[in-house]
Amino acid sequence: MNVVPKLREAEAMLADPPPSPSTGGTLICVDKLSVTFGHGDDATRAVREVSFDLRAGERYALVGESGSGKTVTALAMLRLVEDAHYDGAIRFQDRNLLDVSDREMRAIRGAEIAMIFQEPMTALNPLYTIGNQIVETLALHEGLDRRAARERAIALLERTGISDAAHRFDSFPHQLSGGQRQRAMIAMALACRPKLLLADEPTTALDVTIRAQIMDLLRDLQTEFGMAVMLITHDLNLVRSFAQRVGVMEKGVMVETGDTAQVFASPQHPYTRKLIDSRPRREVLPLVPLAPTLLEARGLCVNYARKRKGISGWFGKDQFAAVKDVDFQLREGETIGIVGESGSGKTTLAHAVLALQRKSAGTIHFLGSSFDGATRKDRCEMRSRMQVVFQDPFGSLSPRMTIEQIVGEGLGLHQPGLSRDAMRQQVIEALREVGLDRTALGRYPHEFSGGQRQRIAIARVLILKPQVLVLDEPTSALDVSIQQQVLGLLSQLQHKYNLSYLFISHDLAVIRAMAHRVIVMKAGEVVEAGETESVLGAPQHPYTRKLMAAAQVGAA
Amino acid sequence: MKSLSQATGLPHSLSPRQRAWQRFRRNRLGYWSLILFVAIFVLSLCAEVLSSNRPLVVRYKDEWYFPIVKVYPETTFDGDFATPADYLDPYIRDRITSNGNFAVFPLNRYSYDSLNYFAKEPNPAPPSAENWLGTDDRGRDILARLLYGFRVSVLFGMALTVLGVLIGTLTGALMGFFGGRFDLFSQRAIEIWSSMPELYLLIIFASIFEPSLALLIILLSLFGWMGLSDYVRAEFYRNRSLDYVKAARALGLSNVQIMWRHILPNSLTPVITFLPFRMSAAILALTSLDFLGLGVPPTTPSLGELLAQGKGNLDAWWISLSTFAVLVVTLLLLTFMGDALRDAFDTRLGLAALRGRVAPKVPAGAPAGATP
Numbered sequence: 001m002n003v004v005p006k007l008r009e010a011e012a013m014l015a016d017p018p019p020s021p022s023t024g025g026t027l028i029c030v031d032k033l034s035v036t037f038g039h040g041d042d043a044t045r046a047v048r049e050v051s052f053d054l055r056a057g058e059r060y061a062l063v064g065e066s067g068s069g070k071t072v073t074a075l076a077m078l079r080l081v082e083d084a085h086y087d088g089a090i091r092f093q094d095r096n097l098l099d100v101s102d103r104e105m106r107a108i109r110g111a112e113i114a115m116i117f118q119e120p121m122t123a124l125n126p127l128y129t130i131g132n133q134i135v136e137t138l139a140l141h142e143g144l145d146r147r148a149a150r151e152r153a154i155a156l157l158e159r160t161g162i163s164d165a166a167h168r169f170d171s172f173p174h175q176l177s178g179g180q181r182q183r184a185m186i187a188m189a190l191a192c193r194p195k196l197l198l199a200d201e202p203t204t205a206l207d208v209t210i211r212a213q214i215m216d217l218l219r220d221l222q223t224e225f226g227m228a229v230m231l232i233t234h235d236l237n238l239v240r241s242f243a244q245r246v247g248v249m250e251k252g253v254m255v256e257t258g259d260t261a262q263v264f265a266s267p268q269h270p271y272t273r274k275l276i277d278s279r280p281r282r283e284v285l286p287l288v289p290l291a292p293t294l295l296e297a298r299g300l301c302v303n304y305a306r307k308r309k310g311i312s313g314w315f316g317k318d319q320f321a322a323v324k325d326v327d328f329q330l331r332e333g334e335t336i337g338i339v340g341e342s343g344s345g346k347t348t349l350a351h352a353v354l355a356l357q358r359k360s361a362g363t364i365h366f367l368g369s370s371f372d373g374a375t376r377k378d379r380c381e382m383r384s385r386m387q388v389v390f391q392d393p394f395g396s397l398s399p400r401m402t403i404e405q406i407v408g409e410g411l412g413l414h415q416p417g418l419s420r421d422a423m424r425q426q427v428i429e430a431l432r433e434v435g436l437d438r439t440a441l442g443r444y445p446h447e448f449s450g451g452q453r454q455r456i457a458i459a460r461v462l463i464l465k466p467q468v469l470v471l472d473e474p475t476s477a478l479d480v481s482i483q484q485q486v487l488g489l490l491s492q493l494q495h496k497y498n499l500s501y502l503f504i505s506h507d508l509a510v511i512r513a514m515a516h517r518v519i520v521m522k523a524g525e526v527v528e529a530g531e532t533e534s535v536l537g538a539p540q541h542p543y544t545r546k547l548m549a550a551a552q553v554g555a556a
Numbered sequence: 557m558k559s560l561s562q563a564t565g566l567p568h569s570l571s572p573r574q575r576a577w578q579r580f581r582r583n584r585l586g587y588w589s590l591i592l593f594v595a596i597f598v599l600s601l602c603a604e605v606l607s608s609n610r611p612l613v614v615r616y617k618d619e620w621y622f623p624i625v626k627v628y629p630e631t632t633f634d635g636d637f638a639t640p641a642d643y644l645d646p647y648i649r650d651r652i653t654s655n656g657n658f659a660v661f662p663l664n665r666y667s668y669d670s671l672n673y674f675a676k677e678p679n680p681a682p683p684s685a686e687n688w689l690g691t692d693d694r695g696r697d698i699l700a701r702l703l704y705g706f707r708v709s710v711l712f713g714m715a716l717t718v719l720g721v722l723i724g725t726l727t728g729a730l731m732g733f734f735g736g737r738f739d740l741f742s743q744r745a746i747e748i749w750s751s752m753p754e755l756y757l758l759i760i761f762a763s764i765f766e767p768s769l770a771l772l773i774i775l776l777s778l779f780g781w782m783g784l785s786d787y788v789r790a791e792f793y794r795n796r797s798l799d800y801v802k803a804a805r806a807l808g809l810s811n812v813q814i815m816w817r818h819i820l821p822n823s824l825t826p827v828i829t830f831l832p833f834r835m836s837a838a839i840l841a842l843t844s845l846d847f848l849g850l851g852v853p854p855t856t857p858s859l860g861e862l863l864a865q866g867k868g869n870l871d872a873w874w875i876s877l878s879t880f881a882v883l884v885v886t887l888l889l890l891t892f893m894g895d896a897l898r899d900a901f902d903t904r905l906g907l908a909a910l911r912g913r914v915a916p917k918v919p920a921g922a923p924a925g926a927t928p
Contacts, residue, residue: 356806379808384807386806390803397800400821402571409804414807443569444569
């Protein structure tokens with residue numbers, strides 16, 4: 001009946017990583033590595049005396065939240081950190097990588113140790129075809145002529161699962177999808193058969209179903225090439241299913257290291273325990289019977305005009321349906337989770353509900369009235385009752401306004417008669433509600449961490465006492481432990497004020513923890529909808545099943 | 557805002573603008589350029605007191621006279637004619653400075669248009685104790701003309717910059733914010749407008765109308781706003797799709813409020829960074845137009861007209877050399893300021909060095925009571 005234990009079981013089964021091919025002797029040994037930026041008083045140590053070693057052919061994972069120094073550690077292994085000062089030693093094949101000359105180091109990069117990055121769009125040069133970029137590596141390190149290099153590159157692209165590789169060879173990065181780009185990145189990294197592959201969050205920018213494919217590919221290639229892979233990630237599920245050994249980093253210090261199974265079964269360090277515990281907890285209260293419907297959408301469609309290709313584009317435009325015929329009813333105190341991959345139309349749906357995006361057909365009724373025929377004043381009133389929290393806590397707060405101005409802005413608009421003091425009082429009250437104190441008033445957004453900014457964004461909407469909140473991926477940009485705190489805050493607020501949430505997320509674990517009902521969207525259409533437990537417990541539609549399967553690996 | 561936060565005892569951190577100012581100040585060259593430029597400009601604003609052919613105060617026969625603000629006939633000082641007194645006349649000067657009378661003269665005893673009919677040297681006269689930087693070919697004091705000319709140039713540059721910024725920001729903001737068809741047509745209109753031959757128009761207008769500073773400002777403003785409007789448009793385009801603008805819209809703010817309160821402050825960086833460069837461009841434009849004789853009317857003191865005189869009298873090195881020096885210093889100061897401003901608004905630069913001055917971050921992680 002309950003969906004959660006079932007999923008836990010499934011995860012436990014996956015927890016044992018598949019047996020490794022052959023783990024040989026020590027390949028690289030990082031000994032008391034410290035990385036320092038700046039000099040004198042300004043110096044900050046991003047990595048402090050980190051020690052670990054990788055065996056040949058091993059799958060190792062470096063886990064930690066943002067700012068824990070895991071990426072800097074990996075970059076330091078290639079000596080790619082700019083303006084930094086290194087201490088300690090990195091021993092690789094009888095050499096200390098921190099001592100070798102720049103020339104020797106260049107020979108090692110790409111050939112012996114390769115790296116793939118989180119965002120393949122920025123890691124690939126947009127001006128060259130992907131084939132060109134692979135050939136470049138081959139020509140540089142192995143001195144192949146163009147023709148041989150081209151053949152090798154096409155073989156590599158084929159191996160990474162890019163369909164029609166000979167044709168894709170001449171594609172530019174922007175012509176490929178995110179998954180294809182990441183495959184091309186991997187092909188590039190593997191070009192010279194490195195002994196060690198550093199994979200820095202290789203799947204974070206991808207959709208869940210693609211994530212699973214990429215991780216499978218990495219595992220296959222690792223076995224086939226017999227190389228060691230160091231995976232850098234914040235995603236514990238990924239670690240569990242991929243790595244044989246794991247190192248946990250916190251604030252530049254390696255707090256725990258050991259076999260994956262052992263670390264997950266009996267974490268020694270409190271930080272590791274906190275990380276493992278920080279999966280979202282379900283704290284959903286049942287709805288009051290006969291709770292009134294606040295928001296109702298019927299047959300909602302949103303079309304975008306899309307330019308036709310060729311000459312016919314001069315004369316007309318095609319309609320592209322971003323949201324097709326969506327119905328839902330949101331009752332008081334209820335959370336509806338909207339799940340889907342990128343491009344599934346969930347954000348467009350949210351914008352249409354908020355009347356930030358013109359809808360093409362259908363009706364939206366909020367508290368019995370519609371935005372369409374509403375007068376300016378009614379519209380304003382309706383807006384204060386329905387508010388939105390966005391994904392990116394860095395973009396959603398104007399950088400040139402103080403927290404008091406940001407939080408108080410809506411108040412000034414909707415209650416213009418309020419005195420300065422009364423306004424300030426309410427702002428302080430709203431900040432307290434989200435767990436911030438009055439010292440935040442005179443500060444600017446850049447001084448706050450991601451989680452705190454998201455709290456500020458929540459305070460900004462809370463101050464208007466809304467009844468419906470549209471939450472557009474409110475925790476996707478946050479670290480797992482912070483994510484758990486923000487989700488906790490949201491459910492706490494829901495209980496206190498009987499708020500209704502329209503919760504948009506690609507993360508099934510979060511939806512599972514937060515939502516009463518779920519709507520699964522694919523390419524603008526609702527493929528499945530219903531109670532959370534029934535939809536996620538026994539998914540009917542193949543797409544939902546696919547999402548569920550991928551989430552075992554991908555979602556936190 | 558500052559006093560308010562002090563009154564409540566709450567921490568108030570530096571606004572982005574204040575931080576930019578801090579960064580600006582750390583660029584010594586730009587900072588001192590600004591101070592020097594402002595000092596020279598303030599001095600030139602007081603040009604009437606510093607450089608005039610009329611004394612500031614005259615004590616004549618136990619009575620006070622203020623020639624600097626009032627025109628007295630020569631007969632006041634027992635001269636022969638009822639015409640305005642010429643204080644460069646040795647006779648008048650003798651009357652008001654002897655027999656217990658005295659006069660306080662400005663630092664430089666010539667105004668930009670005062671002709672010394674009693675000069676001993678032929679014009680143009682080389683630098684001397686009388687005319688510190690010599691005279692031009694009509695016997696007018698170079699120092700006075702430079703001082704007044706500098707003032708005119710800077711004021712002209714400011715007016716042109718302000719007008720250009722206002723028009724450019726407004727059009728750029730509208731195009732960037734509303735986008736779509738409006739943007740498309742405005743862009744084409746701008747392209748057409750910008751392909752008009754500016755110099756020909758100036759020559760044509762100079763022959764139709766009486767040339768004056770106001771006419772020049774209007775004509776140059778008509779063409780000077782387009783570059784800036786492109787930058788502002790791009791910034792608005794970028795900013796209007798950001799989440800904080802969507803959030804503001806969801807709050808129910810009107811378009812004007814969103815543009816004014818949210819997007820504009822975040823779009824001004826290119827505008828501010830370009831200010832000094834625009835000003836130096838404007839000064840250069842005025843100078844070159846004057847040099848060609850298409851600029852201000854001949855009586856107005858102008859650097860370009862002086863340069864033209866220098867070209868006409870190559871043996872009078874003091875004309876071209878001193879004008880050249882003033883132009884170089886002015887444009888250099890503006891360029892240094894522009895460089896410093898650009899650094900100040902480049903957030904990638906030297907944040908670490910500033911870190912000490914900004915209030916420390918609120919400790920990471922949530923405060924107590926936040927976790928459920």
